[in-house]
Amino acid sequence: MAVEEAGAAAPGEMPPPDPAGAPTATHTDAHAPHRLAHHPDSPVTESPPMLLTVIVVIVVIVFVVALALAAVGFNKLRRADITAQEALGGIDVQLTRRADLIPNLVNTVKGYATHERGVFEEVTAARAGVARAAQGGSVEEKAAAEGRLDGALGRLFAVAENYPDLKASSNFVALQTELSDTENKLSFARQFYNDAVSRLNQLVQTIPWMFFAGMAKVGNREFYRAPEGQQQPPEVRF
Numbered sequence: 001m002a003v004e005e006a007g008a009a010a011p012g013e014m015p016p017p018d019p020a021g022a023p024t025a026t027h028t029d030a031h032a033p034h035r036l037a038h039h040p041d042s043p044v045t046e047s048p049p050m051l052l053t054v055i056v057v058i059v060v061i062v063f064v065v066a067l068a069l070a071a072v073g074f075n076k077l078r079r080a081d082i083t084a085q086e087a088l089g090g091i092d093v094q095l096t097r098r099a100d101l102i103p104n105l106v107n108t109v110k111g112y113a114t115h116e117r118g119v120f121e122e123v124t125a126a127r128a129g130v131a132r133a134a135q136g137g138s139v140e141e142k143a144a145a146e147g148r149l150d151g152a153l154g155r156l157f158a159v160a161e162n163y164p165d166l167k168a169s170s171n172f173v174a175l176q177t178e179l180s181d182t183e184n185k186l187s188f189a190r191q192f193y194n195d196a197v198s199r200l201n202q203l204v205q206t207i208p209w210m211f212f213a214g215m216a217k218v219g220n221r222e223f224y225r226a227p228e229g230q231q232q233p234p235e236v237r238f
Contacts, residue, residue, distance in 0.1 A: 069208065070212055070215070073208060073209050073211070073212035073215075073216070074212055074215055074216045076203065076209060077200075077203055077204070077209060077212060077213060077216040077218040078216050078218065080196070080199055080200040080203055080218070081200055081216070081218045081221075083196045083199075083200075084193065084196040084197050084199075084200050084221050086196075087189070087192050087193035087195075087196040087197075088139070088193050088224075090189040090192060090193065091134075091142060091186065091189045091190060091193055091224065092134040092135075092142070093189070094182055094185050094186035094189050095130050095131075095133065095134040095142065095145075095146060095186065096130075096131065096134045097182050097185075098130065098149070098179065098182045098183070098186060099127050099130045099131045099134065099149075101175060101178055101179050101182065102123060102124070102127040102149075102153075103124075103127070104171075104175055105123075105156070105172075105175045105179065106120050106123055106124060106156070108166070108169065108171050108172050108175060109156060109159065109160055109166060109172070111166075112160075112163045112165060112166040112169075113159050113160075113162070113163055113166070116159050119152075119155050119156055119159055120156075122152045122155065123149075123152040123153065123155075123156050125152075126145070126148045126149040126151070126152040126153075127149060127152075129145040129148055129149070130145045130146060130148075130149050132145070133145035133146075138222075139221075139222045139223075139224055140222065142224070143224055143225055143226055146186075146226065147226055153179075160172070190224050193224050194223050194224055197221045197222070197223055197224075198223075200218070200220075200221055201220045201221065204218060204219060204220055205220070
């Protein structure tokens with residue numbers, strides 16, 4: 001055709017705008033996707049709420065674990081302290097039993113050795129000290145009273161050695177047997193107490209239990225130690 005259609009663009013010229021005002025394909029906005037991504041109506045990220053939730057969960061878990069550990073530590077320390085206190089009560093029982101045997105023993109020996117008044121008075125006084133200590137004395141007082149009684153009994157048995165008839169007396173032999181049995185039980189009670197104290201003191205001085213000692217109102221306990229020179233009870237001979 002010799003004549004171009006009306007309205008058609010010549011070669012090299014921009015096409016005329018659409019009468020309706022719609023943009024042509026060549027005017028597509030290259031920055032539209034970028035603006036759409038930042039449009040106020042576009043969805044926002046959920047990171048802050050998720051992070052807050054994680055923090056809250058971690059705090060709750062730490063609190064629960066700490067509470068559980070505190071409960072375990074409290075009970076563990078209290079049980080150890082109660083065991084040690086009961087073991088000390090076992091010592092008191094044997095000290096009381098031993099003290100109860102002394103009057104009969106002294107009276108039996110008196111029947112054969114009336115002139116040993118000083119020895120009898122010493123044994124009687126030592127026996128009274130043991131009885132008092134067993135009723136509420138400290139561990140140190142109990143050990144000192146026991147040591148004094150050991151020494152007094154040692155002298156009493158030394159006196160008995162000089163009287164064959166006394167040594168052959170059935171009453172004296174029976175009292176010796178009871179006393180020896182009580183001393184063996186007392187030795188076991190002392191060892192049991194010291195073992196209980198050792199366990200308690202280890203808990204009080206080690207992590208993490210040491211942090212709960214104040215809450216449990218538990219502290220180190222004193223070991224039961226015999227006074228110097230009185231580590232062994234007097235020897236009972238038959």
